[in-house]
Amino acid sequence: MYNASNLRKGLKILIDKEPYVVVDFQFTKPGKGQALYRCKLRNMINGIMLDRTYRSVDSFESANLEQRKMQFLYSQEGHFHFMDLQSYDQSALSAEQVGDAKNYLIDNLEVDVLLFDGRPIGLTLPNFVDLLVTRADPWAKGDSVAGDSKPVTLETGYTLRVPPFIEEGIKITVDTRTGEYVTRVK
Amino acid sequence: MSPASNDPSSLLERETLAGKKQNLWLRAALVQAIRHFFTERKYLEVETPYLIPAPAPELHIDAIRADGGFLHTSPELCMKRLLAAGYPKIFQICRCFRQGERGRRHLPEFTLLEWYREDTNYLALMDECEEVVVFILEELGLPPLMQFQGRTLDFQRPWNRLTVQQAFERYASDPLDQALACGRFDEILAYEIEPSLGFPNPVFLYQYPSSLAALSRLSKDTPGVAERFELYVAGVELANAFSELTDSVEQRARFEKERAKRKEQGKTVYPLSEKFLRSLSYMPESAGIALGVDRLVMLLSNQKEIDPVVAFTPEEL
Numbered sequence: 001m002y003n004a005s006n007l008r009k010g011l012k013i014l015i016d017k018e019p020y021v022v023v024d025f026q027f028t029k030p031g032k033g034q035a036l037y038r039c040k041l042r043n044m045i046n047g048i049m050l051d052r053t054y055r056s057v058d059s060f061e062s063a064n065l066e067q068r069k070m071q072f073l074y075s076q077e078g079h080f081h082f083m084d085l086q087s088y089d090q091s092a093l094s095a096e097q098v099g100d101a102k103n104y105l106i107d108n109l110e111v112d113v114l115l116f117d118g119r120p121i122g123l124t125l126p127n128f129v130d131l132l133v134t135r136a137d138p139w140a141k142g143d144s145v146a147g148d149s150k151p152v153t154l155e156t157g158y159t160l161r162v163p164p165f166i167e168e169g170i171k172i173t174v175d176t177r178t179g180e181y182v183t184r185v186k
Numbered sequence: 187m188s189p190a191s192n193d194p195s196s197l198l199e200r201e202t203l204a205g206k207k208q209n210l211w212l213r214a215a216l217v218q219a220i221r222h223f224f225t226e227r228k229y230l231e232v233e234t235p236y237l238i239p240a241p242a243p244e245l246h247i248d249a250i251r252a253d254g255g256f257l258h259t260s261p262e263l264c265m266k267r268l269l270a271a272g273y274p275k276i277f278q279i280c281r282c283f284r285q286g287e288r289g290r291r292h293l294p295e296f297t298l299l300e301w302y303r304e305d306t307n308y309l310a311l312m313d314e315c316e317e318v319v320v321f322i323l324e325e326l327g328l329p330p331l332m333q334f335q336g337r338t339l340d341f342q343r344p345w346n347r348l349t350v351q352q353a354f355e356r357y358a359s360d361p362l363d364q365a366l367a368c369g370r371f372d373e374i375l376a377y378e379i380e381p382s383l384g385f386p387n388p389v390f391l392y393q394y395p396s397s398l399a400a401l402s403r404l405s406k407d408t409p410g411v412a413e414r415f416e417l418y419v420a421g422v423e424l425a426n427a428f429s430e431l432t433d434s435v436e437q438r439a440r441f442e443k444e445r446a447k448r449k450e451q452g453k454t455v456y457p458l459s460e461k462f463l464r465s466l467s468y469m470p471e472s473a474g475i476a477l478g479v480d481r482l483v484m485l486l487s488n489q490k491e492i493d494p495v496v497a498f499t500p501e502e503l
Contacts, residue, residue, distance in 0.1 A: 005286045027289030030380060031416045031426045032398065033372035034246045035286065053373060056246065057451060 002062060004054045007037045012044070012063045015052075019044040019063035019116050044114070045121050047096075063116060067124070070113045072105045080105060082113055082120070091120040103158035104129045104176050125176040130185050131155055132171050139164035199502070209495045212326065213483045217279060219325035220299055220479075223318050229275040229301060234264035236281065240459035243444040244400050248285035248453065250294070256456065257283035260476055261300050262401065263462040266430065269302050269472055270465040277301035279479065290491045291422060291481060294500060302474040307429040308402075308413045311473045312390050315417055315425060316343050319388070319482070328486060334420045335490050338386045346389040350411075353379050353391055366395055383418035390415045400440055402428030417477070419485055427475035434466035 002013060011022045020041040029035045035056040042049055044063070070082035070091065079092045080102070091113060095102070097120075101111075104125055112124040135153040149161040154174075162181045166172060171185035221231065241249040241256045242263055249256035258264075261278050268276055282298045303311070323330060323341055330341040354362040357379045365371045383389050392415035396404050399412035413429035431437050441458060449455050483495040493499050 027287070027292060028376050029246070029287060029289070029292060030372050030376045031423050032244065032246060032400075033375065036373060036376050038377075053377075055373075 001059055003059045004035065004037050004056050007039060007054065012065055013041075013060040014063045015041070015050070015060070019065060019121070020050065023049075044116065066115045066118075067112045068115060069110060070123075072107065072109045072111060074107070075102075075105070082111070082123075084113075085110070091115075093120050093123060097122055100179070101125050101176070103154075103156050103179070104131065104174065106131065106156060127176060128173050128182060129176055130171050130173050131158070133162075133166060133168055136162075136166060136168045136170075202502070203497065206494055206497065209483065209487045209489065210497060212487050213479075213495060215326055216322055216483055216486065217479065219322040220277075220279060220318070222325060223321045224277045224301065227275070229277045230273060232265065232268060232273070232276050232278050233280070234258075234261045234268075234278065236283070238264070240457040240462075242401065242459075243441050243448060243456050245444050245447045245451070245453075249456065250283045250285050251454075259284050260298060262474070262476070263459055265300060265302055265474070266469060267462055267465045269304060269430075269474075270467075270469040274304040274470070275302070288500065291484070293480065293492055293496065296492075297479040298476050299479050300474065300476045302430075302472055304470040304472040306473050307471070308392070308415055308427050308473050311427050311475050312345075312347070312392075312415060312417075315390075315427070315475060315477070316345055316388075318477075322482070323486075326486065332486075332488075334485060334488055337420065339384075339388075339420055339485070340386040341388065346387050348383075348389050348391055349393040350391060350395065351393065353383070357382050362395070366397070371395075371398070380418065380423065381421045384420050384422065388417060388419040388424075390417055392416075399428060400444055401431055401437070403431045413473075422481055422485060423478075424481055424485070425475055425477040427473065430469065430472045430474055432466055432469045432471065434463050437466055438463050 002011065007022055007025050009022055009025060013020055020043055022039050023042050024040040026038045027035065037054045039052050039054060040049060041052060069085045071085055073081045073083055078095045080098050081090055081092050083090050101123055109129065113120050114122045132155040133152045134155050137150065139150045148164060150164055151159055152162050152166060153159050160179060160181060162172060166184060173182040173185055175182050224231065236258055237252055237255050238258050239255045241259050247259050249259050260282050261280055265276060265278060277300065279297065279299050281295055283295050285294065287294050320341060320343060332339050351362055354365065358365065358374045359378060360370065360374060365374050383391060393405065393408060393411040394414040396410055396412045399414045402412045402414040405411045405413050415427050416423055417425040445455050480492050480495055484492055487495060489495055
């Protein structure tokens, strides 16, 4: 159980039996009055945002969330399948739940899958992932609008800009938080 | 220079602190101006203990425990005991502590200016409140018209006065009696009314419902309201004042009521300050006011949040 004074950015609570994360909150307290907490919350299952104002007397149940190390196996018909590295149980996430993380999901990649009441609802990628360049056009010098970089396509289908010396068949490290090129894998 | 001074976090801290220089100079000058104003008017500056055994039992103000007692949430009870003992004009600038109060305009440790005067009421304090702020502006060399976050503030006297009833009629989605009945008074005040108060002139919001004044006298002329006001400038609550309740029986009853409510909500129930209650029998008709010094600095330095006007926030320690 939490009460309103525990509210913080990042706190995960249960509202109408669904897990929400506090993404923003403002504390205020009119003179001699009660503390008020105006919160923006994101539903951790469907991503829908919610505005709520809580008072000092309000309390919340904590959401039963658990993170488990899993390995990406394959995707099929809009679902992404993972295997729990401890129990070897398999779980699936929908394309919406995976979101942009699909750009980095290669076979055997280890990720943290978030479970709510035992059901998978999302995943956290490692900060850096090494990916193979599957298509790179030769760099046309002087043709460049965005400076000294060119677009390439990776094995996951993700397209990003890299330095001109990156060629097809090379592996590069990508920062999954920004989606940007970090370095060439030696 | 030691090598440690080059690490990024200490550089960032130096930068943050250096960025506050102008505000901290203004803050220091403002405190001097306050002292100048009150000493010129023959007020006695007093210092009362921060560590006290029994804070005033107010439902929504939580004291921080310290060494078997509590850090004071305001110097009110001790200052009133001085008033009752024959100190007719007193002021204090002190740190106050309130558990869990942290927001854009709240710090759990903050600076209050509190002053009391005998033989007066809350209406006269409105005048004196205008006088002290205008005096501060003059001492700091600030014009009465200034910009705050892109809007104009006009400190020229007299300032506006608005009853709580009128404020609800003008700005709120629900009428006052309904807001009180369904427990939405604070919410409506904070989100629907306060943001509109104090543009361009400061405004005194006054005549609070009697249920919302633990230590103030009830109005003799208007039934159901307490002689209490709050000063708002640019949507910021700057001061709280009232004609002091001097009836010790009534005061004890109100304290007991607040204590019962605190108990019901599972909050710490503070011991009753018997010495304060006893002193009330000697207390003259008087009025007192508390003004948030940090917030005044915030307004005069055109900051929309409180953090840049204090050297260190709790998170920066």
